[in-house]
Amino acid sequence: MKKILLVLLIAFSFSACEKDDICTEETTPRLILEFYDISNPANTKNVVSLKVKGSGAFDDLDLGVFSGESKIKLPLNPTATTTKYSLILNSANTTLANEDFIEFNYTTQTVYVSRACGYKTTYQLNNQDGVVQSNAASPDVPWIQNLTIQTNSITTENETHIKVYF
Amino acid sequence: MKHISKFTSSTILVLLSFLSMAQEQNTTVKDSIKKDSIVPKKERYGLRVGVDLFKLTRSFYEKDYRGLELVGDYRLTRRHYLAAEIGNEDKTVDDDRVNFTTKGTYIKVGFDYNAYQNWGNMENMIYVGLRYGVSSFSQTLNSYLLYNPYPYFGQATEVTSGEPFNGLSAQWIEVVTGVKTQIFNNFYLGFSFRLNRLLSQKKPDTFDNLYIPGFNRTYNGNFGVGFNYTVSYFIPLYKATVKAKKTAAKKQQK
Numbered sequence: 137m138k139k140i141l142l143v144l145l146i147a148f149s150f151s152a153c154e155k156d157d158i159c160t161e162e163t164t165p166r167l168i169l170e171f172y173d174i175s176n177p178a179n180t181k182n183v184v185s186l187k188v189k190g191s192g193a194f195d196d197l198d199l200g201v202f203s204g205e206s207k208i209k210l211p212l213n214p215t216a217t218t219t220k221y222s223l224i225l226n227s228a229n230t231t232l233a234n235e236d237f238i239e240f241n242y243t244t245q246t247v248y249v250s251r252a253c254g255y256k257t258t259y260q261l262n263n264q265d266g267v268v269q270s271n272a273a274s275p276d277v278p279w280i281q282n283l284t285i286q287t288n289s290i291t292t293e294n295e296t297h298i299k300v301y302f
Numbered sequence: 303m304k305h306i307s308k309f310t311s312s313t314i315l316v317l318l319s320f321l322s323m324a325q326e327q328n329t330t331v332k333d334s335i336k337k338d339s340i341v342p343k344k345e346r347y348g349l350r351v352g353v354d355l356f357k358l359t360r361s362f363y364e365k366d367y368r369g370l371e372l373v374g375d376y377r378l379t380r381r382h383y384l385a386a387e388i389g390n391e392d393k394t395v396d397d398d399r400v401n402f403t404t405k406g407t408y409i410k411v412g413f414d415y416n417a418y419q420n421w422g423n424m425e426n427m428i429y430v431g432l433r434y435g436v437s438s439f440s441q442t443l444n445s446y447l448l449y450n451p452y453p454y455f456g457q458a459t460e461v462t463s464g465e466p467f468n469g470l471s472a473q474w475i476e477v478v479t480g481v482k483t484q485i486f487n488n489f490y491l492g493f494s495f496r497l498n499r500l501l502s503q504k505k506p507d508t509f510d511n512l513y514i515p516g517f518n519r520t521y522n523g524n525f526g527v528g529f530n531y532t533v534s535y536f537i538p539l540y541k542a543t544v545k546a547k548k549t550a551a552k553k554q555q556k
Contacts, residue, residue, distance in 0.1 A: 159399075163449040194456040213455040214448060246448065246461075248508050251521060253449045254399030255461075 159253035162292060166209040167240065167259070170296040174281045177301060180206035187227035191220045201227060209293065214244055214257040222272070225279045225302070234279040235272035241265045242290070259290040267298055343544040346425065347377045350490065352534020357389065366394040369515075373492075373532050375414060380544065383414040385431060385478075387530070391515035399447045400512070406439020408516025410476060425536075426483050427492075433476040435498070437516045441467040443509055467506035472514045474500045476528070488536040498526035 173181040188199040188208065199221075202208050213219045220239040226232040242259040249256050261267065266285050271278040282301040290297050354371035361368045371389035378384050387410040394403040412433035418426055443465045448458040480494025500520065503511050513519050518526045 159449055163451055166452055190454060193454055197454075199454060209452075211450075211452040211454040214450060214458065215455070219455075246508070248510060249449065251397060251400065251510070251512055254447045256449050 157252055159250070161249050161253050163249055163253050163256040164211075164214060165256075165258065165290055165293045166211045167290055168293060168295065168297045169208050169210060170299050171206045171208075172299050172301045174301040181302065182206050183208075184226055185228040187222075187224040189222045189224075191222065192216075207296070210240075212240060212242065212259055212290070217242060217244065223280070234276050236278050236280050237270045237272065238280070238283070239268045239270070241268065261285060261288040261290065261297075263288065344541045345380065345544055346536075346538045346541055348537050348539040350375050350377075350534045350536045352490070352492070352532045354387075354389070354530040354532050356529070356531040357391070366396070368392040371530060373530070373534060378413075381416045383416065383427075383429070383431075385414045385433070386411045387433070387516075389516055393513055393515075394444070395513055395519075397512075399449065401444040401446070402509070402512065403442045403444060404439055404511075404513045404515060405441075406437055406470075406515035408435060408437035408439075408514075410435040410516065412476070412478070414478065424484070426481070428481050429479070431478040431480075433478060433496075435472075435474045435476055435516050437472045437514050439470050439472075439515050441470060441506065441509065441511070443467070465508075467509055470504050470506060470511060472500060472503035472511060472517060474498050474514075474517050474526075482532075482534075484536075488538070490532075490534045490536060492530075492532040492534060494530055494532075496528040496530075498528060500524040500526065 171181050171183055173179045182204050183202055183206070184204075186202045186208070188202065188210070189197075190199060190210070190213075192213065193199070199210065210219075210221055218239060218241050220237060222235055222237055224233055224235045226234060241262045243262070245258045245260065246255050247258055248254075266288060267283055269278065269280055269283055279302050280300055284299045284301075286296050286299060351372070351374045354373060357369040357371045361370070369389065369391040371387055373385075373387045375383040375385040388408070390407045392403070392405045395401065410433040412431055414427070414429040414431035416427045416429045418428040420426060443463045445460050445462045447460055450458050476496045476498050478494050478496050480492060482490045482492040485491050498517050500514075500517065503514065503520075505511050511520055516528075518528045520526060
């Protein structure tokens with residue numbers, strides 16, 4: 137009897153260790169922007185000191201300054217249906233700096249992932265105004281010359297969602 | 303320990319009796335057939351019904367749990383019992399990322415094989431068995447958290463849902479091992495440990511079956527564990543003489 141009880145106790149203590157307590161699955165995706173050369177649209181083009189900031193960001197923080205990259209990942213606001221980003225190209229140089237705004241309009245979906253992750257949010261860009269570009273209130277011309285939506289549904293970070301030509 | 307030593311010693315005794323039997327047989331061929339000097343042993347057959355004390359007491363001390371399990375077995379042969387459990391559970395699980403309530407009814411049907419050689423008029427069991435379990439249940443997602451690895455716009459807050467998921471079901475098999483001991487006249491205390499293997503389940507579209515009544519939680523893939531602690535009452539229906547293996551041996555000789 138005691139032996140059986142001991143075996144049961146051991147079995148129960150092990151059952152408490154769960155392998156899937158840590159979320160490892162892909163959850164809420166970010167929006168992937170890829171930059172292309174307007175004069176040679178098949179080629180990607182690296183940005184130079186691109187300062188990215190979302191309006192309404194937590195603690196008013198910058199997302200970051202990107203250099204020598206052609207792909208950036210923008211988190212969307214899961215509790216809203218619109219997210220506006222300010223993209224300042226050549227932000228290191230005060231005379232060359234050029235600020236453009238792009239606004240994403242979308243609907244959100246809640247998708248179950250797992251016990252460890254709970255739920256995630258996926259986004260569906262609106263067909264009409266999925267992405268809207270505007271220029272900052274400065275006399276310069278917009279540096280973004282064209283925007284194309286590659287896919288309206290933002291469910292993973294494995295693909296480019298929007299191509300930006302400049 | 304006492305049981306185990308009794309078990310081993312009794313099996314040894316049984317084996318020894320076979321040895322002597324083989325010797326006896328040679329003599330009985332020559333001699334006239336003697337009448338059995340041992341009084342034939344009679345064993346009781348009947349229905350045993352009970353309740354799982356663990357689920358019952360847990361309903362009192364755990365506010366998020368309410369459950370009842372009735373158990374029963376019927377003695378078919380000397381060692382085989384038809385066994386079943388029927389139960390109902392209502393459990394709220396408060397996990398890190400989801401909080402949900404599962405309600406449902408289950409039934410498990412199968413058999414037990416008593417591996418214990420009783421002495422005298424003892425009617426104890428050390429058994430192994432198999433069950434087939436079916437559960438029909440519903441879930442309510444009370445609240446959840448949205449997982450956002452890049453909380454640039456602030457951490458997600460808990461979302462209150464209350465969304466119901468009805469018409470869910472699951473089927474599984476259980477390997478059971480346990481003991482049943484007569485504590486006093488016709489009353490038995492039992493303890494069993496179960497390993498479950500999920501066969502199929504009907505999941506909700508936008509959620510998962512994290513807890514299945516009767517099966518228990520489903521976090522470890524398709525495997526689960528369970529146990530019960532029962533008190534049951536034996537209703538004797540008839541008595542049958544224990545068929546000694548000697549009669550079979552005698553028949554062979556004739």
